[in-house]
Amino acid sequence: MLSIQHLEARAGEQAILNGISLEIKPGEVHAIMGPNGSGKSTLSNILAGREGYEVTHGSVTYEGKDLLVMKPEERAREGIFLAFQYPVEIPGVSNIYLLKAALNAIRKHHGQTEVDAMDFLQLVKSKIKSLNLDEQFLYRGVNEGFSGGEKKRNEILQMAILEPRLCILDETDSGLDIDALKIVADGVNALRSPTRSFIMVTHYQRLLSYIKPDVVHVLAQGRIVKSGGPELALELEARGYGWIDASLNH
Amino acid sequence: MDSVEHYQAFFKTVEGTPLPWLETLRAPSRERFIAHGFPDTREEAWRYTPLRSLERARFTPSKEVHAIPSEPLDLDLMRDAYQVVFVDGHFSEAASCLEGLPKEVYLKPLSLALKAPGEHLAGLFENTETASCHRLEDFNRALFSEGLCLDIQPNYHLEKPIVVLHLAQQAHGLNTLQHRLRIAPGAHAHLIEVFIGHDDSPSLTTSMTYAEVAENSSLRHVKLQREGKASHHYSGLRLQLKRSGRYRGHLSSLGALWSRTEIHAQLGSSAECELEGLLLASGRQHQDVETRLDHCGTEALSRQTFRGIAHERGRGVFTGRIVVAPGADKTDAGMSLRNLLLSSEAEIDARPQLEIHADDVKCSHGVTVGQLDEEAVFTLQSRGISEAEARHMLTFAFANELIERIDPASARASIRDALKASLPGSDFGSEP
Numbered sequence: 181m182l183s184i185q186h187l188e189a190r191a192g193e194q195a196i197l198n199g200i201s202l203e204i205k206p207g208e209v210h211a212i213m214g215p216n217g218s219g220k221s222t223l224s225n226i227l228a229g230r231e232g233y234e235v236t237h238g239s240v241t242y243e244g245k246d247l248l249v250m251k252p253e254e255r256a257r258e259g260i261f262l263a264f265q266y267p268v269e270i271p272g273v274s275n276i277y278l279l280k281a282a283l284n285a286i287r288k289h290h291g292q293t294e295v296d297a298m299d300f301l302q303l304v305k306s307k308i309k310s311l312n313l314d315e316q317f318l319y320r321g322v323n324e325g326f327s328g329g330e331k332k333r334n335e336i337l338q339m340a341i342l343e344p345r346l347c348i349l350d351e352t353d354s355g356l357d358i359d360a361l362k363i364v365a366d367g368v369n370a371l372r373s374p375t376r377s378f379i380m381v382t383h384y385q386r387l388l389s390y391i392k393p394d395v396v397h398v399l400a401q402g403r404i405v406k407s408g409g410p411e412l413a414l415e416l417e418a419r420g421y422g423w424i425d426a427s428l429n430h
Numbered sequence: 431m432d433s434v435e436h437y438q439a440f441f442k443t444v445e446g447t448p449l450p451w452l453e454t455l456r457a458p459s460r461e462r463f464i465a466h467g468f469p470d471t472r473e474e475a476w477r478y479t480p481l482r483s484l485e486r487a488r489f490t491p492s493k494e495v496h497a498i499p500s501e502p503l504d505l506d507l508m509r510d511a512y513q514v515v516f517v518d519g520h521f522s523e524a525a526s527c528l529e530g531l532p533k534e535v536y537l538k539p540l541s542l543a544l545k546a547p548g549e550h551l552a553g554l555f556e557n558t559e560t561a562s563c564h565r566l567e568d569f570n571r572a573l574f575s576e577g578l579c580l581d582i583q584p585n586y587h588l589e590k591p592i593v594v595l596h597l598a599q600q601a602h603g604l605n606t607l608q609h610r611l612r613i614a615p616g617a618h619a620h621l622i623e624v625f626i627g628h629d630d631s632p633s634l635t636t637s638m639t640y641a642e643v644a645e646n647s648s649l650r651h652v653k654l655q656r657e658g659k660a661s662h663h664y665s666g667l668r669l670q671l672k673r674s675g676r677y678r679g680h681l682s683s684l685g686a687l688w689s690r691t692e693i694h695a696q697l698g699s700s701a702e703c704e705l706e707g708l709l710l711a712s713g714r715q716h717q718d719v720e721t722r723l724d725h726c727g728t729e730a731l732s733r734q735t736f737r738g739i740a741h742e743r744g745r746g747v748f749t750g751r752i753v754v755a756p757g758a759d760k761t762d763a764g765m766s767l768r769n770l771l772l773s774s775e776a777e778i779d780a781r782p783q784l785e786i787h788a789d790d791v792k793c794s795h796g797v798t799v800g801q802l803d804e805e806a807v808f809t810l811q812s813r814g815i816s817e818a819e820a821r822h823m824l825t826f827a828f829a830n831e832l833i834e835r836i837d838p839a840s841a842r843a844s845i846r847d848a849l850k851a852s853l854p855g856s857d858f859g860s861e862p
Contacts, residue, residue, distance in 0.1 A: 253814050253816050272830045282815055285814040342813065
């Protein structure tokens with residue numbers, strides 16, 4: 181589904197990614213862990229198409245297409261979804277409006293008709309319930325005045341409605357208390373399917389207790405320095421990131 | 431022939447009314463205009479708003495024979511309202527509807543009222559400041575012969591809104607109106623003023639609204655200016671809020687090539703004045719909104735929230751002045767001006783001005799001029815929405831926060847549609 185080959189990128193003069201290669205097959209859940217500044221968020225942003233980064237080497241192929249030449253909206257329509265680390269507030273655009281506009285843009289791209297208003301409302305209401313959010317929430321501005329946990333749950337709501345093929349969760353666990361974490365994890369687990377893949381970027385192992393990954397990668401200094409099964413996350417939790425850095429410097 | 435000579439000829443057509451009080455009102459204005467002509471940019475109040483294009487054009491008062499709308503006025507906001515329609519500055523009886531007006535409400539077009547001028551009429555023209563007019567107001571005062579006269583008896587609540595529609599359809603027409611409102615103590619009224627016109631007929635409409643809101647009475651007001659794209663528009667509100675009088679108004683200035691809208695209010699003790707407004711300047715439009723709130727009494731409250739959007743070569747000017755008179759203690763005045771520039775050639779000048787002559791007051795103002803939040807644009811794109819649509823959505827959202835607060839819903843819908851149609855980018859679908 182996604183193939184990253186020797187990806188190098190920088191922001192301004194600063195080299196951030198120094199040759200990342202990664203293969204993700206349909207249905208797989210990959211966790212990307214690493215200390216602060218290791219390039220985790222940069223990787224997520226480059227995959228989603230955010231401006232401000234220059235890819236200097238390597239390629240990213242998504243479903244056989246060159247991802248890096250696509251506009252952010254084209255990537256979204258092709259099934260890529262980034263759940264933001266810091267979701268922005270968009271006053272004046274209601275949640276329900278955004279959901280409908282986004283869903284229709286994606287449907288249109290696939291030659292489908294606009295969603296029926298009643299069907300849509302029913303769909304949204306069922307999803308919002310499972311994320312333990314109030315219905316009134318739909319009519320408020322996107323993330324406007326939401327708590328940290330509500331913002332993260334809102335990202336998962338969008339994901340559940342838009343049904344992407346590749347979900348990138350950028351530190352979705354940060355700032356969540358344990359109850360909110362469970363709700364978010366349940367939301368993600370409900371979306372797992374043999375055709376949908378996940379990249380979970382996280383600093384801590386905690387999220388991985390709730391969403392079990394197939395593969396764990398450790399990112400440090402812009403490179404994947406170690407890959408393994410879920411047990412790698414536990415090892416990181418026990419030993420910290422220090423030993424990774426130490427082994428790199430040798 | 432210069433512009434003063436051109437218009438002087440028309441002054442005669444409104445002279446000779448047998449009403450001394452009317453002539454007393456007009457004479458000083460007429461003389462000032464003849465002596466000095468239109469305001470110019472050397473005057474502080476007009477510094478950013480040149481009148482060159484207005485002065486160069488020669489508008490001619492339109493004839494009454496045209497006082498039938500050239501197309502049906504099927505506006506949503508006309509529903510469930512008393513309707514007063516002026517076509518090219520003339521009252522259109524055929525298009526108006528004043529059916530079922532209660533006896534507590536005196537509501538007449540000025541032209542009809544002048545045929546039987548009773549105490550109501552003279553009373554409505556009392557207490558008009560004559561010295562402090564500027565010369566565009568003088569121009570209006572020298573020429574007006576039509577308008578709305580509204581007088582509501584004490585403690586009467588007129589819940590149904592009065593929609594005053596101004597339609598400009600004659601090319602080069604000059605439409606001059608003056609509306610006079612008096613809301614007696616404890617009474618309530620709801621006024622909706624709409625200005626519309628044809629894009630291909632340049633015209634000049636000047637319209638002044640004088641409103642006296644007595645003790646414990648209230649006035650709600652919505653004004654939508656969407657004149658034709660080639661027209662000039664000048665309108666002003668002169669508001670007197672007596673003790674504990676309340677005013678809540680929304681102004682959307684979207685149309686015309688050149689537009690100046692003024693709101694001047696005098697606040698008595700414990701009066702409340704809430705102003706909200708939007709201006710949109712695109713193409714080569716010039717949009718000027720000027721407010722002046724005089725806090726004359728103690729414990730009065732004022733809130734002003736304005737948003738400006740400029741794109742292409744549009745130019746917006748906002749001047750908000752708050753004057754707190756000596757002794758007007760416990761004044762609470764707040765003003766917020768937020769502006770959005772969508773192109774490098776667009777310009778908005780926002781000038782908050784505070785003049786405080788009392789000690790115990792709370793006055794605040796905030797001004798911002800910025801661009802769209804690129805993080806928000808990216809967020810929308812990352813959900814599949816095109817960049818152009820995302821920008822359109824966010825621009826609309828910037829304005830919509832104010833539109834959502836408009837009452838009644840019919841006016842809200844009408845202004846929302848007018849705004850959407852005027853914003854850059856395509857329509858991005860229906861409301862969910």
